[in-house]
Amino acid sequence: MAAPRAGRVVVRLQGVHKGFETENGRIEALRGIDLEVRAGEIYGVIGVSGAGKSTLVRCVNRLERPDAGRVEVDGVDLTSLEGAELRRMRQRIGMVFQHFNLLRSRTVAGNVALPLEIAGRPRAEIRQRVQELLEWVGLADRWASYPSELSGGQKQRVGIARALANRPRLLLCDEPTSALDPETTASVLDLLKRVRDEMGVTILIITHQMSVVRAICDRVAVVEAGRVVEEGPTSEVLVRPQSEAARRLLGRSGPRRQPLPDRTPPPPGQEARLVELHFVGETAKEPVITHLVRRFPVMANILSGQIDRLGGTPFGVLLVELTGKPGDLERALTYLREVGVIIQEWHEEVEER
Amino acid sequence: MIISPVVLKLTWEALQETLLMVGVATVLAELGGLPLGVLLVTTAPGRILASPRLHHVLGLIVNVGRSIPFIILMVAIIPFTRWLVGTSIGTTAAMVPLTVAAIPYVARLVESSLNEVDPGVVEAAVAMGATPWQVIWKVYLPEAVPSLILGGTITAITLVGYSAMAGAVGGGGLGDLAIRYGYQRFRTDVMLVTVAVLVVLVQGIQYLGSYWARRLDRR
Ligand SMILES: Nc1ncnc2c1ncn2[C@@H]1O[C@H](COP(=O)(O)OP(=O)(O)OP(=O)(O)O)[C@@H](O)[C@H]1O
Ligand SMILES: [Mg+2]
Numbered sequence: 001m002a003a004p005r006a007g008r009v010v011v012r013l014q015g016v017h018k019g020f021e022t023e024n025g026r027i028e029a030l031r032g033i034d035l036e037v038r039a040g041e042i043y044g045v046i047g048v049s050g051a052g053k054s055t056l057v058r059c060v061n062r063l064e065r066p067d068a069g070r071v072e073v074d075g076v077d078l079t080s081l082e083g084a085e086l087r088r089m090r091q092r093i094g095m096v097f098q099h100f101n102l103l104r105s106r107t108v109a110g111n112v113a114l115p116l117e118i119a120g121r122p123r124a125e126i127r128q129r130v131q132e133l134l135e136w137v138g139l140a141d142r143w144a145s146y147p148s149e150l151s152g153g154q155k156q157r158v159g160i161a162r163a164l165a166n167r168p169r170l171l172l173c174d175e176p177t178s179a180l181d182p183e184t185t186a187s188v189l190d191l192l193k194r195v196r197d198e199m200g201v202t203i204l205i206i207t208h209q210m211s212v213v214r215a216i217c218d219r220v221a222v223v224e225a226g227r228v229v230e231e232g233p234t235s236e237v238l239v240r241p242q243s244e245a246a247r248r249l250l251g252r253s254g255p256r257r258q259p260l261p262d263r264t265p266p267p268p269g270q271e272a273r274l275v276e277l278h279f280v281g282e283t284a285k286e287p288v289i290t291h292l293v294r295r296f297p298v299m300a301n302i303l304s305g306q307i308d309r310l311g312g313t314p315f316g317v318l319l320v321e322l323t324g325k326p327g328d329l330e331r332a333l334t335y336l337r338e339v340g341v342i343i344q345e346w347h348e349e350v351e352e353r
Numbered sequence: 354m355i356i357s358p359v360v361l362k363l364t365w366e367a368l369q370e371t372l373l374m375v376g377v378a379t380v381l382a383e384l385g386g387l388p389l390g391v392l393l394v395t396t397a398p399g400r401i402l403a404s405p406r407l408h409h410v411l412g413l414i415v416n417v418g419r420s421i422p423f424i425i426l427m428v429a430i431i432p433f434t435r436w437l438v439g440t441s442i443g444t445t446a447a448m449v450p451l452t453v454a455a456i457p458y459v460a461r462l463v464e465s466s467l468n469e470v471d472p473g474v475v476e477a478a479v480a481m482g483a484t485p486w487q488v489i490w491k492v493y494l495p496e497a498v499p500s501l502i503l504g505g506t507i508t509a510i511t512l513v514g515y516s517a518m519a520g521a522v523g524g525g526g527l528g529d530l531a532i533r534y535g536y537q538r539f540r541t542d543v544m545l546v547t548v549a550v551l552v553v554l555v556q557g558i559q560y561l562g563s564y565w566a567r568r569l570d571r572r
Pocket of ligand 1: 048053
């Protein structure tokens, strides 16, 4: 489900390597990362702790210098930039942090003003821009508060306002919701989505939670041990994960963990098939199962189901037991495929994952 | 025990001398020690002005400065003091060794204050495209203000103690008074009054420093 706006490449990583010397020897955090983020999309990078996600995103604004490979932002190779040129580039890239990283000595307004001061904007412009941004994130009345007086969600709103102050075209988010409770997470993700929708800012977001990817990402890269092991539109990765890493990450947040209810064995001559049906986009809105049982002599027993939204698209997963004669079952499954349902066969051992 | 007006007058004058010595030396030592402390922090490996060699050299200088006992330093730099203020005796002359002794001390205190600043906040500023100078002025120093004030308080109190030693070799001040009258002339009343004034002075400095730091702490 690539966003319709997605266009030219904003971020391009090619063969990026990065290692760290530690007391226990060298750690290869990134082992050849290739990645492309296009204008206007929300691109997720997911992986477990230590996979190299933070190192990856920090290479994009050169908080880390890659050992090898290219990092391009807007077609400019950052690996060769130094001094004033590098700083100018950084002023055009916003960054949001897991732990907010607000200055405790500055008020909310002062924090949002900081990047503008750093960029040398005139005072009157700073005041106006700060006001505008605080209104936009819904914190205009808290401009004089100090970060210590705010909740986590409010702090992150300030962090986002601050990151947007210099009107960047690209926003980097390193686990922006990992320090927040689920409710606050949802509102911060909504805000990030508005950043893309209303300001047209391209977002590269790092997370270890599939739920974050599910909620806002158009495309996602799964990172494991410093490599991209899988990449694609979110719906595809969620529905048909190709890598073991993606399946593990899905297992943690997906709907498949529930134990299956007891089922009655099929009558003689018939057979039961467990299938997971994925409905993406328009098919999620249609009564596909009703049509199915009317048109084919099969029974459909819905064992579990979940409707979700992927970005703006409805997305449903049903675990269904279909019972009928083998031939009828095949025809029924063919029909489902034809109307756009993605089918995954369940075998009993799959339950373990 | 009745304290004579003469003792009170002597004590009052000595207190003024002590305040002047300590005040001037504290301010000058902060002026010298603050940049040193900033450099110690920012030239450390992985920091905004990372320069392992400079970091190492600065650390060495500061350590050497701190390891020389004050009383020896005071005598050793007499030629420098004389060159600078024209004499090696008196309150003004005492300010020179006090300042010199306190600079490396301040540098270490500043270093530890700045090291308490959240590295994430420094990183945020770097990510915004801040120059090292901007990171120092807009992040390190403002974020460390309460801690820097507490450090300055410690410096001032330490200098009160040092100034008594400087006083003993002709620097004037409360220490001088206590030694010359209280100890050498067996004037127990002078001894008691000066000690009492010193106790109150130290308490007062600590109270003001703590209060000021707390007022500015937004944690
Ligand atoms: N500055 C550093 N010095 C030494 N090792 C580092 C440094 N930064 C990262 N690493 C190591 O590189 C590997 C990848 O770290 P990174 O922070 O990129 O992982 P991550 O995917 O962001 O994990 P998390 O979810 O815990 O934040 C880890 O093994 C980590 O210990
Ligand atoms: Mg991380």
